[in-house]
Amino acid sequence: xxxxxxxxxxxxxxxxxxxxxxxxxxxxxxxxxxxxxxxxxxxxxxxxxxxxxxxxxxxxxxxxxxxxxxxxxxxxxxxxxxxxxxxxxxxxxxxxxxxxxxxxxxxxxxxxxxxxxxxxxxxxxxxxxxxxxxxxxxxxxxxxxxxxxxxxxxxxxxxxxxxxxxxxxxxxxxxxxxxxxxxxxxxxxxxxxxxxxxxxxxxxxxxxxxxxxxxxxxxxxxxxxxxxxxxxxxxxxxxxxxxxxxxxxxxxxxxxxxxxxxxxxxxxxxxxxxxxxxxxxxxxxxxxxxxxxxxxxxxxxxxxxxxxxxxxxxxxxxxxxxxxxxxxxxxxxxxxxxxxxxxxxxxxxxxxxxxxxxxxxxxxxxxxxxxxxxxxxxxxxxxxxxxxxxxxxxxx
Amino acid sequence: xxxxxxxxxxxxxxxxxxxxxxxxxxxxxxxxxxxxxxxxxxxxxxxxxxxxxxxxxxxxxxxxxxxxxxxxxxxxxxxxxxxxxxxxxxxxxxxxxxxxxxxxxxxxxxxxxxxxxxxxxxxxxxxxxxxxxxxxxxx
Amino acid sequence: xxxxxxxxxxxxxxxxxxxxxxxxxxxxxxxxxxxxxxxxxxxxxxxxxxxxxxxxxxxxxxxxxxxxxxxxxxxxxxxxxxxxxxxxxxxxxxxxxxxxxxxxxxxxxxxxxxxxxxxxxxxxxxxxxxxxxxxxxxxxxxxxxxxxxxxxxxxxxxxxxxxxxxxxxxxxxxxxxxxxxxxxxxxxxxxxxxxxxxxxxxxxxxxxxxxxxxxxxxxxxxxxxxxxxxxxxxxxxxxxxxxxxxxxxxxxxxxxxxxxxxxxxxxxxxxxxxxxxxxxxxx
Ligand code: SF4
Ligand code: SF4
Ligand code: SF4
Numbered sequence: 084x085x086x087x088x089x090x091x092x093x094x095x096x097x098x099x100x101x102x103x104x105x106x107x108x109x110x111x112x113x114x115x116x117x118x119x120x121x122x123x124x125x126x127x128x129x130x131x132x133x134x135x136x137x138x139x140x141x142x143x144x145x146x147x148x149x150x151x152x153x154x155x156x157x158x159x160x161x162x163x164x165x166x167x168x169x170x171x172x173x174x175x176x177x178x179x180x181x182x183x184x185x186x187x188x189x190x191x192x193x194x195x196x197x198x199x200x201x202x203x204x205x206x207x208x209x210x211x212x213x214x215x216x217x218x219x220x221x222x223x224x225x226x227x228x229x230x231x232x233x234x235x236x237x238x239x240x241x242x243x244x245x246x247x248x249x250x251x252x253x254x255x256x257x258x259x260x261x262x263x264x265x266x267x268x269x270x271x272x273x274x275x276x277x278x279x280x281x282x283x284x285x286x287x288x289x290x291x292x293x294x295x296x297x298x299x300x301x302x303x304x305x306x307x308x309x310x311x312x313x314x315x316x317x318x319x320x321x322x323x324x325x326x327x328x329x330x331x332x333x334x335x336x337x338x339x340x341x342x343x344x345x346x347x348x349x350x351x352x353x354x355x356x357x358x359x360x361x362x363x364x365x366x367x368x369x370x371x372x373x374x375x376x377x378x379x380x381x382x383x384x385x386x387x388x389x390x391x392x393x394x395x396x397x398x399x400x401x402x403x404x405x406x407x408x409x410x411x412x413x414x415x416x417x418x419x420x421x422x423x424x425x426x427x428x429x430x431x432x433x434x435x436x437x438x439x440x441x442x443x444x445x446x447x448x449x450x451x452x453x454x455x456x457x458x459x460x461x462x463x464x465x466x467x468x469x470x471x472x473x474x475x476x477x478x479x
Numbered sequence: 480x481x482x483x484x485x486x487x488x489x490x491x492x493x494x495x496x497x498x499x500x501x502x503x504x505x506x507x508x509x510x511x512x513x514x515x516x517x518x519x520x521x522x523x524x525x526x527x528x529x530x531x532x533x534x535x536x537x538x539x540x541x542x543x544x545x546x547x548x549x550x551x552x553x554x555x556x557x558x559x560x561x562x563x564x565x566x567x568x569x570x571x572x573x574x575x576x577x578x579x580x581x582x583x584x585x586x587x588x589x590x591x592x593x594x595x596x597x598x599x600x601x602x603x604x605x606x607x608x609x610x611x612x613x614x615x616x617x618x
Numbered sequence: 619x620x621x622x623x624x625x626x627x628x629x630x631x632x633x634x635x636x637x638x639x640x641x642x643x644x645x646x647x648x649x650x651x652x653x654x655x656x657x658x659x660x661x662x663x664x665x666x667x668x669x670x671x672x673x674x675x676x677x678x679x680x681x682x683x684x685x686x687x688x689x690x691x692x693x694x695x696x697x698x699x700x701x702x703x704x705x706x707x708x709x710x711x712x713x714x715x716x717x718x719x720x721x722x723x724x725x726x727x728x729x730x731x732x733x734x735x736x737x738x739x740x741x742x743x744x745x746x747x748x749x750x751x752x753x754x755x756x757x758x759x760x761x762x763x764x765x766x767x768x769x770x771x772x773x774x775x776x777x778x779x780x781x782x783x784x785x786x787x788x789x790x791x792x793x794x795x796x797x798x799x800x801x802x803x804x805x806x807x808x809x810x811x812x813x814x815x816x817x818x819x820x821x822x823x824x825x826x827x828x829x830x831x832x833x834x835x836x837x838x839x840x841x842x843x844x845x846x847x848x849x850x851x852x853x854x855x856x857x858x859x860x861x862x863x864x865x866x867x868x869x870x871x872x873x874x875x876x877x878x879x880x881x882x883x884x885x886x887x888x889x890x891x892x893x894x895x896x897x898x899x900x901x
Binding site for chain 1: 789831891
């Protein structure tokens with residue numbers, strides 16, 4: 084089964100080498116950061132988390148998004164997802180790998196990372212995050228490989244794996260809930276201090292995760308002749324569309340609460356994100372995230388419209404465009420605005436803006452490339468096994 | 480950098496090295512910081528007879544004691560002075576305690592650490608006493 | 619140590635991690651996560667084990683400082699002297715730029731130190747005043763709650779402390795602190811700038827520096843207060859203006875701070891957050 088990753092066409096090898104090159108550049112960037120310290124990034128005393136933690140947050144969502152495939156297939160026996168459920172599980176693996184790498188990249192003293200285990204602190208949300216993320220990684224590796232291996236052998240997956248599959252369902256919710264709790268439990272950061280943060284995280288995750296999956300599935304349909312099937316695609320449209328709408332609804336709730344109550348603390352960050360915020364001690368206007376956040380709204384809304392239109396028109400090209408729009412839109416929302424915005428204004432009500440450095444972007448892109456590398460290998464295996472088992476079916 | 484694994488391997492080597500010294504007369508040190516048998520010879524501070532624990536313990540386990548002191552001082556606020564085996568009172572502190580007697584890091588700490596090739600990260604934060612020209616020469 | 623309770627809390631925590639259902643138990647355990655005063659946060663022991671059931675009862679020592687802002691206003695430059703005293707003793711580096719900045723004690727305008735008190739139409743004196751800011755040594759410190767390694771913890775005197783040996787540099791505590799009291803070593807504090815000028819101008823051999831990648835902040839001079847001395851900033855302030863800063867035990871009814879707090883109107887930074895700061899201001 085594993086040897087399947089060693090057989091591929093030129094496109095496959097070209098893609099892998101490209102990823103390897105980017106990973107190399109990422110490794111070099113990380114070395115620079117490792118030798119200089121985190122000052123090599125754009126983070127500062129006021130904005131203490133940057134794109135590393137925001138990518139981490141977003142990717143936890145992508146990992147949890149796999150749930151939207153696992154749940155209908157295993158819990159409701161929804162047969163149409165038979166071909167793609169495993170893709171969801173493997174996407175979760177790649178996403179968690181990236182998450183863990185982003186966390187390590189963000190540590191000032193990565194050599195001491197084990198202190199989290201040596202000195203367990205049940206009062207810290209990061210402690211739980213470590214547990215749930217590693218647990219979810221384990222569950223998906225276990226379930227994914229066992230199920231795929233059974234298929235490879237041409238048998239149904241063994242019964243003992245079922246409890247693990249069922250466990251992975253609430254576990255997926257837990258990873259994103261705990262990640263939201265990292266933020267939502269901090270007094271004095273008004274933008275994060277909201278009970279809808281966890282639901283919002285989940286909604287955007289259930290849109291962005293399946294959207295990415297659908298994009299990849301459509302690419303594989305072209306390059307590897309792997310067709311997920313019209314019914315599955317249509318069902319995914321429903322899932323992505325409604326999750327995306329719920330996310331926007333929750334964003335709307337935030338906007339209402341802040342602006343109708345007219346409480347400065349609640350409005351400041353939203354002002355900064357959507358309109359720009361003036362630092363009162365300097366009189367300078369800060370608005371470098373405004374174009375992004377407006378793009379988030381526009382792309383998201385257009386994406387949702389296009390998504391349902393694509394289903395009606397049965398157009399894969401439109402579908403892919405819609406998914407890209409939604410994915411990028413929600414990446415901006417959670418992978419940029421949410422984390423960076425929370426630090427503005429600072430606790431002393433100053434506005435410090437953050438711009439990532441080249442080194443930092445290099446590390447981040449390198450980690451993304453690593454994730455896609457893992458994903459490519461895993462999906463290569465899936466495609467090979469699925470082809471084989473379907474051949475077997477035909478012979479029978 | 481101080482990779483944990485490396486530190487522990489280093490420490491293990493050091494313990495073995497240090498243990499093998501036990502039983503020899505430590506006062507034999509030649510001018511290069513090595514004794515005639517080739518083992519490192521850390522220079523003992525003049526005017527102080529005994530350390531806070533017996534020499535054998537200090538050779539093998541001073542880092543354990545330092546960690547214990549750290550936790551007691553920072554976490555439990557137990558900052559009382561400690562008594563040396565010889566009855567002197569010293570502060571429970573690397574920088575203000577140990578190094579107040581052992582005035583040369585080069586002639587004391589480094590001799591064994593270099594021999595055992597360990598690079599403890601103490602010195603990333605803690606300051607060694609300013610070395611006098613004489614102590615540097617001897618290095 | 620209370621072993622059964624510790625075990626229960628660990629178990630409760632694990633359950634909470636595994637499923638959403640147990641979140642309630644989890645958050646209860648966490649809310650009490652900050653070790654209560656009077657109990658030392660023992661090495662390796664989860665801080666939460668000390669928490670439960672202390673509530674508002676004043677037990678143990680709770681060190682506090684009362685700052686008389688008027689005296690600082692009358693003595694321009696005094697706050698800078700305090701900062702100098704603190705930073706030079708504690709080997710706090712000066713990187714010369716706000717991005718890398720490390721500070722344990724500093725000043726800012728009233729509106730920035732007290733954004734929640736920043737009411738409409740303040741008098742001119744208050745609007746122009748520079749106010750000292752430092753770690754509040756909160757009674758319910760969010761930074762301690764957030765720290766995944768107990769590198770930040772509360773000691774038996776009520777001071778919120780850092781163990782630089784243990785800090786992994788995740789900066790969760792910095793996101794958690796609502797007062798901007800924490801700084802991170804973005805680069806090596808032992809380094810030199812482009813002109814070869816060291817970031818720590820004159821190393822104080824009595825105190826360690828930090829290394830890059832760890833967080834630091836005011837330690838309420840625990841190394842001094844244990845010996846019965848006032849914190850350095852307090853000592854320095856009082857050299858120029860008597861009682862500009864007053865240090866003492868809040869829980870000791872007869873201490874100078876306790877008496878002062880009973881007789882004078884003082885304010886705290888962001889009291890609505892429930893952190894219960896131990897730094898009080900006479901305006
Ligand atoms: S002021 Fe900030 S750093 Fe100090 S104890 Fe309170 S939360 Fe922690
Ligand atoms: S940066 Fe250090 S002190 Fe702060 S939360 Fe992380 S480990 Fe704790
Ligand atoms: S109490 Fe000590 S450490 Fe804190 S600001 Fe004052 S002098 Fe600095």
